[in-house]
Amino acid sequence: VDIDRYLSDGRSRRSFFGAVGVGVAGGSAVFLAACGSDDSSGGSGSQPVETVTDDAAILNQALALEQLAVAAYTLAAPMLTGPLGFTARHFLDQEQQHADGLAEAIRRLGAQPVRARTSYDFPSMSSQDDVLRFAGDIENTAVAAYIDALPKLQDRTLRATVASIVTDEAEHIAVLLGARHRQQAPSAFVSGKA
Amino acid sequence: VSHVDPDRLIVVDGPVDTHVVAAYERTRREALRRGLTAGGAVLAATSIPLLLKVRNAFAEAEGDKKILKAAIALEQTAAFAYTTASESPALHIATRRIAVHIGDQEQEHAAGLIAALEPLGGGAPEAPVNISDVAGLQDAADDQRRMLGFALELETMAVAAYYDAHRKLDDPELLQTSAQIMANEGQHLVILRQAAGREPVPNAFETGRTAG
Numbered sequence: 001v002d003i004d005r006y007l008s009d010g011r012s013r014r015s016f017f018g019a020v021g022v023g024v025a026g027g028s029a030v031f032l033a034a035c036g037s038d039d040s041s042g043g044s045g046s047q048p049v050e051t052v053t054d055d056a057a058i059l060n061q062a063l064a065l066e067q068l069a070v071a072a073y074t075l076a077a078p079m080l081t082g083p084l085g086f087t088a089r090h091f092l093d094q095e096q097q098h099a100d101g102l103a104e105a106i107r108r109l110g111a112q113p114v115r116a117r118t119s120y121d122f123p124s125m126s127s128q129d130d131v132l133r134f135a136g137d138i139e140n141t142a143v144a145a146y147i148d149a150l151p152k153l154q155d156r157t158l159r160a161t162v163a164s165i166v167t168d169e170a171e172h173i174a175v176l177l178g179a180r181h182r183q184q185a186p187s188a189f190v191s192g193k194a
Numbered sequence: 195v196s197h198v199d200p201d202r203l204i205v206v207d208g209p210v211d212t213h214v215v216a217a218y219e220r221t222r223r224e225a226l227r228r229g230l231t232a233g234g235a236v237l238a239a240t241s242i243p244l245l246l247k248v249r250n251a252f253a254e255a256e257g258d259k260k261i262l263k264a265a266i267a268l269e270q271t272a273a274f275a276y277t278t279a280s281e282s283p284a285l286h287i288a289t290r291r292i293a294v295h296i297g298d299q300e301q302e303h304a305a306g307l308i309a310a311l312e313p314l315g316g317g318a319p320e321a322p323v324n325i326s327d328v329a330g331l332q333d334a335a336d337d338q339r340r341m342l343g344f345a346l347e348l349e350t351m352a353v354a355a356y357y358d359a360h361r362k363l364d365d366p367e368l369l370q371t372s373a374q375i376m377a378n379e380g381q382h383l384v385i386l387r388q389a390a391g392r393e394p395v396p397n398a399f400e401t402g403r404t405a406g
Binding site for chain 1 (some may be wrong): 370399
């Protein structure tokens with residue numbers, strides 16, 4: 001699927017994010033219980049996250065999305081030149097830090113972190129702008145899913161940690177928008193609903 | 195001119211109460227000790243009490259209603275500061291444009307938070323009216339570099355305040371609204387850091403414990 005069709009076709013995005021346990025509808029996103037690992041050992045059942053009260057299950061869904069972001073920036077970095085390539089590698093490192101932090105939190109809760117998928121069905125991209133739009137879509141989806149999940153977390157410290165990740169993803173969005181000469185903070189309330 | 199910390203905090207306009215500087219420095223030194231600071235800020239001495247107030251307002255608040263009031267006061271102060279900056283002939287036109295945009299968004303935050311406070315039966319705090327109501331603003335607004343430093347510190351403190359609030363807020367919608375605002379403050383930091391020639395996203399976890 002090319003990037004234009006992916007971004008305009010709800011079914012393509014639902015299929016793409018559904019593979020890592022994220023449900024998207026319209027501009028919103030929600031973590032689903034089906035995790036993104038090829039190995040189902042870290043899975044948490046078939047219920048949507050609204051009915052899951054276990055923090056570890058929510059964090060595992062977030063981890064699957066961070067693993068997707070790591071894979072996306074790994075793909076994107078070589079496709080971007082100059083400062084944009086550096087930026088992509090920097091964001092890749094930060095997404096990996098999120099993933100590592102979430103995995104550590106999951107272990108502290110006595111659960112097993114999901115393993116990253118071995119492959120992702122990325123849309124085809126042929127220009128820097130394509131890559132920037134795709135990265136922006138992943139970041140916005142992450143923000144929306146995290147904000148949906150935030151009040152479902154029982155641990156208050158985890159809520160603060162998730163808010164710090166949301167803010168970092170929002171900062172990535174601002175940089176990506178700036179690289180496309182767009183308004184960097186287009187909305188006073190960052191919902192991830194691009 | 196006094197240099198409280200030559201690498202980080204530069205007080206440029208004379209003396210300020212020693213205990214106030216000491217309290218502010220405790221916050222800064224905590225961040226330094228944790229290796230989280232990146233880049234110093236140039237501050238007017240008179241702005242230190244304001245930033246302390248911003249940082250501590252949320253820390254001392256308990257319960258959704260008090261946290262909301264602290265957040266409204268912060269947003270109203272920020273909106274006023276950016277409006278003042280947007281009208282300052284001493285600032286570059288690009289900086290004034292940034293101030294208009296960010297100021298509008300801070301005002302939107304304040305309005306949204308006031309709407310959330312009303313069902314809880316609380317009245318909104320009074321917004322600043324005069325430039326003298328916001329400590330250090332006059333000095334900052336008269337100088338491009340100081341204004342950027344002032345705004346960076348204000349936004350960083352705001353992020354820290356919302357970060358702390360996530361441990362305390364009970365209402366699910368308020369939690370989400372707080373996260374949406376905190377994320378927007380993070381985007382303001384990106385704009386201001388880039389304007390100041392700094393790394394736009396220095397931390398994977400944006401907690402506001404960092405300068406820059």
